[in-house]
Amino acid sequence: MSEKQGGSRKFLYLAVCTGNLVAFSAGIALGWSSPVLAKLTSADKLDDNPFERVISKEEESWIGSLLALGAIFGPFVAGFSADKIGRKKTLLIWCGIPFVISYLMLAFGNVVILYYIARFIAGFALGGVFTVLPNFISEIAEDEVRGAVCSSMNVFVVSGPLFSYVVGPYVPIMWFNVICAIWPAAFTVGFFLLVPESPYYLIAVNDSHGAAAALKRFRATGDTGIKKELEKIKTTVDESMRTKGSFVDIFKSRGLIKSFIISLSLVGFQQFSGINTVLFYSEQIFGAAESSIPPEISTMIVGAVQVAASFVTPLLVDRRGRKFLLLVSGVGMLISEIPLGLFFYLKDNEKNISAISWLPILCLIIYIITYNFGFGPLPWTVMAEIFPPNIKSPASTATASFCWLLGFLITKFFSSISAEIGMGGSFWLFSGFCLLAIIFVITYMIETKGRSFQEIQEILAK
Incomplete structure (x- = not known):
């Protein structure tokens, strides 16, 4: 039979x-707090x-940081569920539906505790998305095309904050949240009706016929x-099934230990670059800069740049490799x-900064562009590539939970840290x-470009 049939x-x-x-829904949740908190903290917007x-x-x-707190716990449930009921059902039950519930609670809630609960639920779904979707x-x-399609997830994730930045400031909070709920609802219906289960999971549960049918479609x-x-x-x-692994098995193999160190380090550096602070508090950061450009407009510009930059990685990741893009990303964020x-140091010390009021938006544009070259999407792409199937679920769960634990701590205490060392000191720390x-x-990362799972494991084991 012809190969083209x-x-x-x-x-x-x-x-x-x-x-x-559902990644787009997660991105909306990441950018949601910027326009909404600007309204909730303003005496001029009580209407x-x-x-x-x-x-x-x-x-x-708490409203800003509970998203990350919920994301700590989501990976444990979603990671376990992905192996028990499948990747598809997990994404529907633990990601799509919770996002819908969260946004509807935010739309119709009128007490702070409901906002706390809703943001925690959204975070729970967010953690599940970043654990299961890259693997699926x-x-x-x-x-x-694995690197390109895995990196495409980041395009949708970063489009979410732009949606929040563009719609949030100009639509009443209730209707903004109703609109936000449409996207995970569309995912839930479309994914359920159109997309087959992962052939890897179907083989794992002895459904060879289902796996073959899925592959024919893919x-x-x-x-x-x-x-x-x-x-x-x-x-x-x-x-993988012969050596079915648990979390402790990660530490029984030199290759797996190295995989775990790489995975934890990449998401750790992602968070300590300050990305969640920028996404959650971007409008407040621009407000503090007292630029001539309105904060909501500056935020939109940064969001648009983030989306544009996210298209670069899928085009380059399978040509130039993961290490090169991560290096470019790290250097760009540093400078x-x-x-x-x-x-902000000069501003805090009451120096005249009127001549450089444009600097914050320029710096954040450069930061966002280079973040999206590497440390935005690639930690999740690499995580999906460097763990064998038997250990992928516990390793991904631990990695995602660690990522969001750091995200919660950084987001929750950013204001306190900035009060102590200044906003300038905070960005120098990042x-x-x-x-x-x-x-x-440079010293520890391996290149995974174009290599199969088996080849990657052989390199890591050396």
Whole structure:
């Protein structure tokens, strides 16, 4: 039978885009607090405040940070569920539906405690998305395009904050949240109706017929190619199942220990670059800068740049490799945060900064562009590539939870830290971690470009 009698790669891209609607919902949640908190903390906007009062600094910090706190716990449930009921059902039950519930609670809640609960639920779903979706996409993708389609998740994630920045300031809070709920609802319906389960999971539960049917839809090859790939998947899964792993098994193999160090380090440097602070408090940061450009407009510009920059990684990741893009990313973030810190240092010391009022937006544009070259999408892409299937679930769970624990701590205490060392000192602190990230990538990171799961494991074990 001709190799061209199979499906089309177009369906693979359709499946990835449908799945990424939940990544878009996660991105909206990341950017949600910037326009909403600007309203909830303003005495001039009480007509669009469900509490009919200005919230306190403590309430502001909890609403901003509870998303990350919920994301600590989401990976544990989603990671366990992905192996028990499948990647597809997990993304529907623990990600899509909770996002809908969260946004509807935010739309109709009129007490702070409901906002706390809703943001925690959204964080729970967010943690599940970053644990399960990269693995699902990597398992349905061909080796030749795996890096590009995995990186496409970041395009949807960063489009979410832009949506929040563009819509949030100009739409009443209630209707903004109703609109936000439409996206995870669309994901839930579309993903349920259109997208098959991961063939890796189907083989793991002895559903060879279902795995073959799924591959026929995901691949552009015919029956011969499907059979060959199915045998490869069976070999990989059988080997993994014979050595079915738990979290403690990560520390029994030199290769797995190295994988775990790489994964934790990449998400750690991602968080300590200050990204969640920028996303959650961008409008407040621009307000503090007292630029001639209105804060909401500056935030939109940064959000638009972030979306544009996110298209670069899928184009380059399978050409230039992961290490190169991570290095470019680390250097770019470093050189953007140093002058940003200097600006706020001068402002805090009452120097005349009117001549450089444009500097914060320029620095954050450079920061966002280079963040999206590497440390935005690639920690999740690499995480999906460097763990074998038998250990992927506990390793991904631990990595994602660690990431969001750091995100919660940084977001919750950013205001307190800035009060002690100044906003300038905070950005200098973030730049120091960017320098450490550059050193780590040069000295410890491996290249995974174009390599199969088996080849990557052999390199790590050396």
